[in-house]
Amino acid sequence: MKLLIPHDFSYEKYHPGVTDLPYDATGARLKDEILRRTDAIEVILAASPEETEAALPTAGAIVSYSVSAERLAAARKLRWIQAASAGIDHFFKSSGVSSAALAARGIILTKAAGVSRIVIGEHVFAMILALTRGVPRAVRQQLDHRWEIFMGGEVHGRTLAIVGLGEIGERVAELARAFGMTVIGTRRSEGAYHGHAHQVYPATQLDTVLGRADIIVLACSLNDATxxxxxxxxxSATKRGAYLVNIARGEVLVEADLIEALQSGRIAAAALDTFGQTASGALRDLEALRPESPLWDMENVLVMPNNAAATSEIFAYLADIIVDNYCRLVAGEPVLNLASD
Amino acid sequence: MKLLIPHDFSYEKYHPGVTDLPYDATGARLKDEILRRTDAIEVILAASPEETEAALPTAGAIVSYSVSAERLAAARKLRWIQAASAGIDHFFKSSGVSSAALAARGIILTKAAGVSRIVIGEHVFAMILALTRGVPRAVRQQLDHRWEIFMGGEVHGRTLAIVGLGEIGERVAELARAFGMTVIGTRRSEGAYHGHAHQVYPATQLDTVLGRADIIVLACSLNDATxxxxxxxxxSATKRGAYLVNIARGEVLVEADLIEALQSGRIAAAALDTFGQTASGALRDLEALRPESPLWDMENVLVMPNNAAATSEIFAYLADIIVDNYCRLVAGEPVLNLASD
Incomplete structure (x- = not known):
C-alpha cells in the first residue's frame, strides 16, 4: 500500500509567520522519520502539484492536514487518510468533506491523537509556571531596566483542574503530580478511569471542578458541546484568583467574557495561544489574535503565537503514529484513533 | 528553651524592592507557622529593638538571617542559631562572626537546608521552560502587538546537567525525570549516591558533564571552590547552544565571560536571578543586577529579580525545619544541617 505525502504537506502551511524554523518541517522530514522506523512502507513524497496528481490514483493512504474533494475524487484506491494533527475540526473545515462521505467510500480517517502530548505538556507547564512565577512581569521589568523584587506563587500543594482528560490532559496530569499538585478533571467517556488525575468528574459537573481549582487547563477538543x-x-464558577491556561481551540473561550473575568480579578492571569475570532476567517488565521483585541495590552495575559505544539520533535511523534497504524492496517488489525466530524 | 525571633527578622529586609508582598513575610507569620506545628516551643517574637535587647540574655535559640557580634555577646545563654536561609555565606558576611568563634562558645549554627527546594525547583522549571519555549520572546511580541509564530525546543529526551546535587539539585533532578530528561550532575560528597540523577560525577569532572548537557543548572553553594x-x-567546555539557568549565587558566574558566551551563541540563552558585582556592595544589593550591565538588553537573557525562593510558602517550610531541629536539640539528638564558614 502506497502512502502519499502530497507536495503541499507542510507544517509551515498553517504557520505563515514562521521565519526561523530551527528544523525541517516538510514532508521530506516526515518521510525520513517514517523510513527510519521501517522499510515496509512505500512512501511517495510528491515534489510538485503534478507529482501529487500523478500519485493520487494509486495511493492507498494519504497523510495530510486536509484532503480536498478534488483529491479525494482522484484517489480511487484510497483506503486510509491519516490526519497529521490531533485536532480534527480543521481537517473537516478545510477539506470540506464529511465523515459520512468518507464512510460511504470505505475510507478510514484516523487522527494523530497524542502526537503533541509531550510537546504540549511542556507548553502547559511553561505557561503555568510563567504565570505563577511572574515571568512576563520580569520581562517587562527587564525591558525597563527596572530591578523590583516580587513574589511568586507555588504550584506544589495546589489543585489543578484539567477540562478534558484526553491524551494531552493525561500528560499534563502526570507532570502535575510530579510537582506535587492535586489533580482533578472532567472527561467525556464513562466507565472506569485509569489515568493520572486524583479525581475525575463527568463533563456535567464542570462547575464543581472549576470551583475547586487554583489553576485551570482547558484541554478539550472543539465540538458543539465545547x-x-x-x-x-x-x-463565574471558578475560584477567585485562579490561573487559566488554554491549549484547546480558541473558540472554547468566549473572549469578551474572559476579558471581563480578567479585569475583575476573578481569573488572576491567563496564558492563551489560540484565539477564536479573526478578521479574515481564513484557515491559517483562524487562531491568530485579532489586531484590535484588548488582550494584547492586558498585563495579566500571556499571548503565545499558536505554538503550543510547534517544536522540532512533532514529526518524530507523527511518524510513530503513522507506522503503528500502517502496520495495523496491513495486518488486518483495528487502527487507532478513528476520527469523525 | 526560649526561641527568639528578633524584631528585625523579616524576609523583606533583604528584598527592599518588594512593594506588593501577597503574604505576611514577618516574624509574626513565622511564629504562627511554628505554633501551628507545636506548642512545646516558647517563641519570643520581639516587637521592637528594646524587646529584642530584653530577650537576648535568656534566649536559648535565635532564628535569623544574621546575628551581629553585639547580639551574640548579649545572648549569654545561647546554644543554637538557626539561620533562616539555606545559603550560609550571607549569614557570615553580615554577622561578621566566624564558625570558630561560635564553636568556642559551644553555639550550634544550623542552616535551613532544603527550605527552598520545592519553591526553587519550580523556579528552575519556570526558567528552563521559559527559555526553551521562548516565553520572553512572546512577551516582547505581545508588547509590540506582533503575531509571529516561532518554534520552541523540547526538554523531553534532552540531557540536563546539575552542577551541585544538593537538596535543590535533587529536587530539580526529580522533576527533570518526570519530564523525560536524562539527568547528570556533579557533587562534592564521595561515596554511594542514592539521588535522582542518572549519572553523577565528582566536581573534578565538571567539564565532561558540561560537554554533554543541553541544559545546565547551577545549584552549587558559594565557597572558595565555586x-x-x-x-x-x-x-568553552559546554555544548554549543546549551541553555543555562543559575540558581546559585551570582558570583559563581564570571559575568563578562558569560556575556561573551551568550554573544557567540555558545550559550543559547540564560536565566539569571542573582548577580555578583554591585555598585554599593551593601548586603541587600549583593545580588542585584548593576544598572550598567549589558545583560539588561540581551534578548537571550531572562533577568529575574532575585526571587527564585520568594513565594508565600517559604516560612511554612522554615517552620518545619525549626521545629524538627528544636525537638532534636531538647531530646539530645544530633541536629540537622550544621553549618560552617
Missing part, C-alpha cells in the same frame, strides 16, 4: 464552553456563567 | 567557577574556560 464551543463557547467557557462563557460568563462558567467563568 | 566562586568564579563558570569562567571562560569552563563556558
Amino acid at each position: 464551543r463557547g464552553l467557557m462563557n460568563r456563567a462558567r467563568l | 566562586r568564579g567557577l563558570m569562567n571562560r574556560a569552563r563556558l
Whole structure:
C-alpha cells in the first residue's frame, strides 16, 4: 500500500509567520522519520502539484492536514487518510468533506491523537509556571531596566483542574503530580478511569471542578458541546484568583467574557495561544489574535503565537503514529484513533 | 528553651524592592507557622529593638538571617542559631562572626537546608521552560502587538546537567525525570549516591558533564571552590547552544565571560536571578543586577529579580525545619544541617 505525502504537506502551511524554523518541517522530514522506523512502507513524497496528481490514483493512504474533494475524487484506491494533527475540526473545515462521505467510500480517517502530548505538556507547564512565577512581569521589568523584587506563587500543594482528560490532559496530569499538585478533571467517556488525575468528574459537573481549582487547563477538543464552553456563567464558577491556561481551540473561550473575568480579578492571569475570532476567517488565521483585541495590552495575559505544539520533535511523534497504524492496517488489525466530524 | 525571633527578622529586609508582598513575610507569620506545628516551643517574637535587647540574655535559640557580634555577646545563654536561609555565606558576611568563634562558645549554627527546594525547583522549571519555549520572546511580541509564530525546543529526551546535587539539585533532578530528561550532575560528597540523577560525577569532572548537557543548572553553594567557577574556560567546555539557568549565587558566574558566551551563541540563552558585582556592595544589593550591565538588553537573557525562593510558602517550610531541629536539640539528638564558614 502506497502512502502519499502530497507536495503541499507542510507544517509551515498553517504557520505563515514562521521565519526561523530551527528544523525541517516538510514532508521530506516526515518521510525520513517514517523510513527510519521501517522499510515496509512505500512512501511517495510528491515534489510538485503534478507529482501529487500523478500519485493520487494509486495511493492507498494519504497523510495530510486536509484532503480536498478534488483529491479525494482522484484517489480511487484510497483506503486510509491519516490526519497529521490531533485536532480534527480543521481537517473537516478545510477539506470540506464529511465523515459520512468518507464512510460511504470505505475510507478510514484516523487522527494523530497524542502526537503533541509531550510537546504540549511542556507548553502547559511553561505557561503555568510563567504565570505563577511572574515571568512576563520580569520581562517587562527587564525591558525597563527596572530591578523590583516580587513574589511568586507555588504550584506544589495546589489543585489543578484539567477540562478534558484526553491524551494531552493525561500528560499534563502526570507532570502535575510530579510537582506535587492535586489533580482533578472532567472527561467525556464513562466507565472506569485509569489515568493520572486524583479525581475525575463527568463533563456535567464542570462547575464543581472549576470551583475547586487554583489553576485551570482547558484541554478539550472543539465540538458543539465545547464551543463557547467557557462563557460568563462558567467563568463565574471558578475560584477567585485562579490561573487559566488554554491549549484547546480558541473558540472554547468566549473572549469578551474572559476579558471581563480578567479585569475583575476573578481569573488572576491567563496564558492563551489560540484565539477564536479573526478578521479574515481564513484557515491559517483562524487562531491568530485579532489586531484590535484588548488582550494584547492586558498585563495579566500571556499571548503565545499558536505554538503550543510547534517544536522540532512533532514529526518524530507523527511518524510513530503513522507506522503503528500502517502496520495495523496491513495486518488486518483495528487502527487507532478513528476520527469523525 | 526560649526561641527568639528578633524584631528585625523579616524576609523583606533583604528584598527592599518588594512593594506588593501577597503574604505576611514577618516574624509574626513565622511564629504562627511554628505554633501551628507545636506548642512545646516558647517563641519570643520581639516587637521592637528594646524587646529584642530584653530577650537576648535568656534566649536559648535565635532564628535569623544574621546575628551581629553585639547580639551574640548579649545572648549569654545561647546554644543554637538557626539561620533562616539555606545559603550560609550571607549569614557570615553580615554577622561578621566566624564558625570558630561560635564553636568556642559551644553555639550550634544550623542552616535551613532544603527550605527552598520545592519553591526553587519550580523556579528552575519556570526558567528552563521559559527559555526553551521562548516565553520572553512572546512577551516582547505581545508588547509590540506582533503575531509571529516561532518554534520552541523540547526538554523531553534532552540531557540536563546539575552542577551541585544538593537538596535543590535533587529536587530539580526529580522533576527533570518526570519530564523525560536524562539527568547528570556533579557533587562534592564521595561515596554511594542514592539521588535522582542518572549519572553523577565528582566536581573534578565538571567539564565532561558540561560537554554533554543541553541544559545546565547551577545549584552549587558559594565557597572558595565555586566562586568564579563558570569562567571562560569552563563556558568553552559546554555544548554549543546549551541553555543555562543559575540558581546559585551570582558570583559563581564570571559575568563578562558569560556575556561573551551568550554573544557567540555558545550559550543559547540564560536565566539569571542573582548577580555578583554591585555598585554599593551593601548586603541587600549583593545580588542585584548593576544598572550598567549589558545583560539588561540581551534578548537571550531572562533577568529575574532575585526571587527564585520568594513565594508565600517559604516560612511554612522554615517552620518545619525549626521545629524538627528544636525537638532534636531538647531530646539530645544530633541536629540537622550544621553549618560552617
